[in-house]
Amino acid sequence: MSESNSSSPSSKSDTFSLTKVYQPKEVEARWYEVWEKKGYFEPSSNNSTYTIVIPPPNVTGSLHMGHALNSTLQDVLIRYQKMRGKAALWVPGTDHGGIATQNVVEKILKSEKTDRHQMGRETFLKRMWKWREETGDSILSQLRRLGTTLDWKRNRFTMDEVCSKAVRYAFVEFFNKGLLYRGNRLVNWCPRCHTALADIEVEHNETKGNLWHIRYPIVERRKKNRQNNADTNPDSSFEKGYITVATTRPETMLGDSAVAVHPKDPRYKDVIGLHIQLPLTSRTIPIIADEAVDRSFGSGAVKVTPAHDPADFEMAERHDLSHITVIGFEGKMTKEAGLRYEGTDRFDARKIVVEGLEELELIEKVEDYNLSISVCYRCDDIIEPLESEQWFLSVKEMAKKAREANKSGQVRIVPNSWESPYQLWLRNLKDWCVSRQIWWGHRIPVWYCVKEVQGKSIPTDCPPMAAIEEPKLCQQCGNKKLIQDPDVLDTWFSSALWPFSVFGWPNNTEDLKRFYPTTTLVTGHEILYLWVARMVMFGLYFLDKVPYSTVFIHGIVRDKKGRKMSKSLGNVIDPLDLIAEYGADAMRFSLTQSAAPGRDMQISKDSFIGARNFSNKIWNATRFSLTHLKNMKSIPPLKEVKNHFDSVDKWILHEFNEVIRRMTQAMDQYDMDMAAREIYNFFWAQFCDWYLEMIKPRLDKDLAAQFGYTSESGEAARTVLATILEGCLRLLHPFMPFLSEELWQKLPKPLGNSAEHVMVSEWPHESKDREDKKVADKVELLREIITKLRSLRSEMGIPVMQKIQVIARTEKKQTIDLLQEHQPILTFLNSKVDKLTIDAAYMRPKATAVAVVPGADLYVPLEGLIDFSKEKSRLEKELGTVRSDAERLSKKLTNQDFLSYAPKEEVNKAKTRLQDSEERVKRLSENINLLTT
Numbered sequence: 001m002s003e004s005n006s007s008s009p010s011s012k013s014d015t016f017s018l019t020k021v022y023q024p025k026e027v028e029a030r031w032y033e034v035w036e037k038k039g040y041f042e043p044s045s046n047n048s049t050y051t052i053v054i055p056p057p058n059v060t061g062s063l064h065m066g067h068a069l070n071s072t073l074q075d076v077l078i079r080y081q082k083m084r085g086k087a088a089l090w091v092p093g094t095d096h097g098g099i100a101t102q103n104v105v106e107k108i109l110k111s112e113k114t115d116r117h118q119m120g121r122e123t124f125l126k127r128m129w130k131w132r133e134e135t136g137d138s139i140l141s142q143l144r145r146l147g148t149t150l151d152w153k154r155n156r157f158t159m160d161e162v163c164s165k166a167v168r169y170a171f172v173e174f175f176n177k178g179l180l181y182r183g184n185r186l187v188n189w190c191p192r193c194h195t196a197l198a199d200i201e202v203e204h205n206e207t208k209g210n211l212w213h214i215r216y217p218i219v220e221r222r223k224k225n226r227q228n229n230a231d232t233n234p235d236s237s238f239e240k241g242y243i244t245v246a247t248t249r250p251e252t253m254l255g256d257s258a259v260a261v262h263p264k265d266p267r268y269k270d271v272i273g274l275h276i277q278l279p280l281t282s283r284t285i286p287i288i289a290d291e292a293v294d295r296s297f298g299s300g301a302v303k304v305t306p307a308h309d310p311a312d313f314e315m316a317e318r319h320d321l322s323h324i325t326v327i328g329f330e331g332k333m334t335k336e337a338g339l340r341y342e343g344t345d346r347f348d349a350r351k352i353v354v355e356g357l358e359e360l361e362l363i364e365k366v367e368d369y370n371l372s373i374s375v376c377y378r379c380d381d382i383i384e385p386l387e388s389e390q391w392f393l394s395v396k397e398m399a400k401k402a403r404e405a406n407k408s409g410q411v412r413i414v415p416n417s418w419e420s421p422y423q424l425w426l427r428n429l430k431d432w433c434v435s436r437q438i439w440w441g442h443r444i445p446v447w448y449c450v451k452e453v454q455g456k457s458i459p460t461d462c463p464p465m466a467a468i469e470e471p472k473l474c475q476q477c478g479n480k481k482l483i484q485d486p487d488v489l490d491t492w493f494s495s496a497l498w499p500f501s502v503f504g505w506p507n508n509t510e511d512l513k514r515f516y517p518t519t520t521l522v523t524g525h526e527i528l529y530l531w532v533a534r535m536v537m538f539g540l541y542f543l544d545k546v547p548y549s550t551v552f553i554h555g556i557v558r559d560k561k562g563r564k565m566s567k568s569l570g571n572v573i574d575p576l577d578l579i580a581e582y583g584a585d586a587m588r589f590s591l592t593q594s595a596a597p598g599r600d601m602q603i604s605k606d607s608f609i610g611a612r613n614f615s616n617k618i619w620n621a622t623r624f625s626l627t628h629l630k631n632m633k634s635i636p637p638l639k640e641v642k643n644h645f646d647s648v649d650k651w652i653l654h655e656f657n658e659v660i661r662r663m664t665q666a667m668d669q670y671d672m673d674m675a676a677r678e679i680y681n682f683f684w685a686q687f688c689d690w691y692l693e694m695i696k697p698r699l700d701k702d703l704a705a706q707f708g709y710t711s712e713s714g715e716a717a718r719t720v721l722a723t724i725l726e727g728c729l730r731l732l733h734p735f736m737p738f739l740s741e742e743l744w745q746k747l748p749k750p751l752g753n754s755a756e757h758v759m760v761s762e763w764p765h766e767s768k769d770r771e772d773k774k775v776a777d778k779v780e781l782l783r784e785i786i787t788k789l790r791s792l793r794s795e796m797g798i799p800v801m802q803k804i805q806v807i808a809r810t811e812k813k814q815t816i817d818l819l820q821e822h823q824p825i826l827t828f829l830n831s832k833v834d835k836l837t838i839d840a841a842y843m844r845p846k847a848t849a850v851a852v853v854p855g856a857d858l859y860v861p862l863e864g865l866i867d868f869s870k871e872k873s874r875l876e877k878e879l880g881t882v883r884s885d886a887e888r889l890s891k892k893l894t895n896q897d898f899l900s901y902a903p904k905e906e907v908n909k910a911k912t913r914l915q916d917s918e919e920r921v922k923r924l925s926e927n928i929n930l931l932t933t
Contacts, residue, residue, distance in 0.1 A: 018626070018746070022619035024583025028738045032144060040759050041151045043087035043515075050086035051518040052078060053499050054150065055531070056158060058097035059136035060104050065557040065565060065603070066524065067139070068146065068575040072588045073554060073595060073672060074522045075148045079734040080667050082149070083763035089515055090149055091502050093156035094136060098491035099193050099378045102440040105131050121439055128440050142576065147584050147737045149759075154511075156502045158494045159442065166501035167442045167494045168468045170542065175446070175466035179394045180434075182464075186306075186313040187388050187433055188374065191331030192381035195437040196390055198490060199430070200530050202383055204372045211369035212250050212354065213298060215242040215362045216259055216276040219284050243268070243276060243287065244364050246298025248371055249308075250357065251350040253278070254337045255326035256285055257316060258304040263289035265300050280356050281338065288319050307387050327384055346384070391435035391444060391487065398537035399426040405546050411536055413551045414670045415598040418525060425529045434490045441488030449474035450481050457483055496534035499547035506542075521548045524556060525598065552670050555600035557591075562602055578608055585736035586611035592735055593676040614680060615739055618732070621688050622743045625725050628699045628718055632748040635722045638769070644716035646698070647821065650772045651779035652691040655682065656724050657770040663731060664763070679731050687724060690783060695721065697828050707824035722748055727764045778814070781854060782822055786829055788851035789858065793832075795927060796849050797874060798865050803834035809842040810856035819856075847930060862930070872931040879924040886917035 035041065043049065052074050057067055074090060081088040102116075105128055109115050116124040136157075143150065156163060174180040187196040218241055245259055256278055261268035268287070275284045292315060293302055306316030307325040316323060326337035333341040333349045341349050357363050374383040403426045405411045406419060413419045435444060447470070449462035462476040464485075473480045494501070499521075503512040517539070523532060532551055539547035558564055559571040566572065578587045590611035594601040638653070659682040666675035695717040697703040704714055726747050733740040737759065744758035755761035789806070798804065806826070808819055816838055819826070826833040844850065844859055847868070851858040862868075889910055892898055899907060 018619065018623045020620075020623075022583070022615050022739065024585060024615070024738065025580070027742045028145075028147070028579075028584055031738050031741050032147060035149070035757070035759055036152070038757070040082075040757070041090075041149045042153065043089040043151070045087070047085055047087040049515055049519070050078070050081040050088045051091070051515045052089070052520050052522065053091045053502055053518055054093060055521075055523050055527070056093045056095040056156075056495070056498065057139050058100055059094045059132055059139075059157075060097050060101050061139050063139055063142040063145075063575050065573055065575055067143070068578075068587065069554060069557055069591045069595060069601075070522060070524065071143055071146055071148055072591050073552070075146065075588075075737075076592055076672050076734045077520060077522070077667075078149050079737060079759065080763065082759065083730065083733065083761065085762070088149075089151055089154075091154050091156065091515075092140060092143075092148075092150035092152060093158070093498075093502060094140065095491065095495060096132075096157070096159040096441060098436065098441045098488070099190075099195060099438055101132070102128070102438050103193065103379060105440075116439060124439055145576065145579055145584060146588065154502070158491075158498070162504055163494060163497070163501045164442060165468070166497050166505055167489065168445045169506045170493075170497055170538070171445050171489070172466045172468055173542070174393060180466075181392055181394070182389060183392050184387060184389045185392070185433070186308075186310050186385050187390055188383045189329060189386040189388065190376040190379065190381055191329065191384055192379045193376060193438065194329065196388060196433055196435065197376060197383065198433055198492070201377045202374045203377050205375055207371050207373050209248055209369050209371040211246050211248055211298065211367045212357075213244050213246050213364040213366070214250065214253070214279065214357060215244050215364055216279060216303075217242050217362075218271060218287075219275045219277055243271060243301050244299040245301045245303045247303055248369060249350070250353045251333070251341075251346055252305045252308045252326065253303055253353065254281060254333075254341065255305045255307050255324040256303045257306055257321040257324060258285050258288045258319065259301055260288050260290045260293050260304050260315060261301045262293040262295045263291060265293075265295050267300060279360060279362050280353065288321075290315055290318065308385050310385055313385075313387075323387060325387060327386065329386065329388075331381075331384060390433050391485075393432040393434050395429055395432050395537065398541050399429045399533075401540045402426055402533055402536040405536055405540060410546045411549065411551065413553060415553065417598060418528060418551075418553050422528060422533060426533055432490075434493050435485075435487040436490055437486075438488055441491060442494055444485040444487050444489060446485040447471055447482040448485070449477060449479050450483050451479070452481065457481070492530055492534060495531055496538040497542075499535055499539060500543060516543065516547070517545045518548045519550065521551045523551065523553065525553050526556070528553065550670070553598045554595050555598060558600050558602050560602050560604035560606075562600075573603070573605065578605070581605075582608045582612040583615060583738070585739045586615050588737075589614065589676060589680075589735050592672050593680070595673045597670060597673075614684065615736065617684055617688060618728075618736075618739060618743065621683075621692065622725065622746065624692065625721055626746060629722055629748060632718065632722060634748050634751045634753075635726060636719055636751060638719065638723060641712070641716040641719045644710070644712040645720070646695075646713060646717070647775050647779055647782075647818075648691060648694045648825075649716060649720045650775040652687065652724055653720060653770040654772045654776040655686050656727060657766055660727075660731070660764045661766050664766075667734075676735055679728065679735070683728050683732075687728065691724070692721075693829055694825050697824055703828070707828070709824070723750070726750065730758060730761055730764055733758050733761075778818055781815070782818055782825070784853050785819075785851075785856075785858065786826065788853055789826075789833070789860070792849050792851045792858075792860060795923065796860075796862060796866060796930075798860075798862075801832065802865055803832045804860050804865065805835045805837070806833050807837045807839055807842050807859040807861075808856050809839060809859065811840045812855040815855040849927070849930060868931045872928060875924055875928050875931070879921065879928065882917055882920045882924060886914060886921055889914040889917060 054074065055070065061067070078088045078090045106116060108131075109119070119127065140155070171180065188199065188202050189196055243259055247253065259276055261272065263272070271287050272289045274287050276287060278285050288304070292311065293300070304312045304315055304321060306312045306321055307323040308327060315321070324336050326334055327346050328334045331346050333344045333346065335342050337349070341352065344352065354363070375381065376383060403423055406413070406422060413422060445468065446464050446466050448464050449460045450457040451460055460477065460479065462474050462479070465471055465475055470484070471482060474482060497505070499518050500512060500516050503509055503516055505512055521532065535547045539545060556564060563569060563571060575587060586608055590603070590608045593611070594603060594607065659678050663675045663678045666672070666678065697707045698709045698714045698717040704711070726744065726749065729740045729744045729747070741758050744761070753761070793800070793804070808815070810816060819836060819838065823833070823836050826836060842859060845861070847862045849860045849862055851860070893907075893910055893914060
């Protein structure tokens, strides 16, 4: 085995040069380059595969906490699987970002006093590509700072030639199968971005608004037969001569085509079929009956505006109503709205319409109303439902297959609580509007045959042609004059192809054959529908295979108050700042520890201090260990020293075996947070706090002689120490790659180890040889004895260095053997037992403290250890303070207002504190009685 190598930035020669405090900046800068040069980010050639494709960040983006969490979790899985012997591949890449990216560049152009329309499409796209080349990969370089094991040789971009070919091929396939069609539908239109949006790209904000109740005058006055209509209601709309409708958008009434009521609403049975005079216009429109009308909304009569409301659009189809567009694509009123309003901003027009209605005394009342406003997910502009000719993809059959894939277990979602929303969304899925009216993106590969008429290109009757490469002439008439569709595809169209386009599809490449389907997708729940479900649909359609077998859903990173991070709130934490301050490993570990599947997490900078302290604990534990491993060239097999094991050696090996088992199980079940907590608790609370302390007398020559330990016992302790520490660094590696690599290089390695770096070493395995539950239980009792004695010293005010006598009253042989075997540990550790006596018949005298453990009572005579008078005064003072706290808490918990209105968490906290205070009162009283002569 090689002890050092020229490729490593740290080697055995500087084993003992560890600084007192871990300096992550120096370590991180060195190791990433080594791993990359060694080719460790590439999959091994022969083994079975484990594949993840990165959810491609937008080229506009810079690293934020969401990226940091998502990338960390993927890297943890990839590193773990590499250590498990898999050919693990993580494919990097970026998304062109469509609307978002175009908006960024358009803002730059605005500052330069120009815009894309002045530049023209070709020049504008050159500018877009220039911007992308200059800044588009910045987020990838930031991901390197995290320590990500992305295979950079396979880096993809959703608009590179490989992915672009896949997009064109997919579109043409859909087109030829009749699944893509052009239709005039009501779409979500963003006036700011000048494009249609899919339903799922629309966000909904709750806000306060108004509900206007407007009187629409009835035109006809039907003759009534008093004899036949004796029960006519004088309050009916017919008798009043008007019908009242309620609306939150008065400006759209200019485009009304009807007023609708429910056919079974008795209030309107006399007016169905009549007409009303549409206020502020010269038009009359009918009163129709439709079962879709909600009788409980407003007056039960609703205006029908087919060109500006999805529900009204459908109603118009049923009743053959006209569509009148009064708001245009710029968000301004159209000619159809009337000369008075034409060219006016839609919200200014609302004020003008309301003023006009007030002048005519047609506003019955105005109510405050809570509204759900639809806004663009990119620019926050208010969405306008508008009729537009768009490209639509028929998805009914694809959605059905995607649902079945989940139901059959081909695609499982972790946690499974997200499977029901996935199923519901696919069940209700409508045809996907895939066209966007922007310039940056995949231009729709459809060409139209046109002819020149008076200098203008006029479409012929020839059908449109979809093609992967630009056609030279019309397939039907042979005309060479063709123009391409001006729209681009929805960004999510290319994203839906991502799991296989990155491997060169539609070509049947070696990578596609080996790495598709991928294994795991790691993503946030906010794009479960936008992206995850669509990838399943496309994967099944084009390759008849799901794109991944498991979808791991993580939550959103929130601040310590539970709020989403945003610049407006000023609560954004920059991951690069955290890396600079605490180190990448500390940030990674903290995020993983908090990443319970599917749950949002709350963090603050304090969240990362604990992880930094853990880094320092690992560093210092290794520094200490190395001083006792100077002459160890390699770690011998445990079987060579097992005859000299102490109980604590067997205990720590048993516990190490358990932590390997629990961590492996947790990692395999995607409970990465649990795995991180397991290694944290074991390393700090068992290995450092107990094992290292317990073996110190065996590691030191003078202390070993003092307590009667043999040199063989010392070697056994050193072997176990090296075994556990080296194994812990391997367990830590997926979470803390830089620190674990730096320290692993300093340690001796197991005999026969051939790995040059911890990154390519083997994940530790369970071993039955390390199992010893009986001994483990014995040492747990020893730990409890030491803990109880330490607590007793603290409670009674016995000075830290003051030695004590302990009389153990017990008849249990197992307990007697344990105490006799480990008297040196009881003496050495800060329980400081000077003399241990075992007396099964011991009678407790006055001024003797007691600690009760399973199988024994431990007595400590206090005479001569403390000043009884001073200690009694101290305890009485403390008792007074604790009693006051208990009384205050008890009073608080009998206050009905507190119990009724305080958060449940606060009430439970108060109950726990009262219980603790009452327990302390009891203990303090007992200790005061001990000191009373």
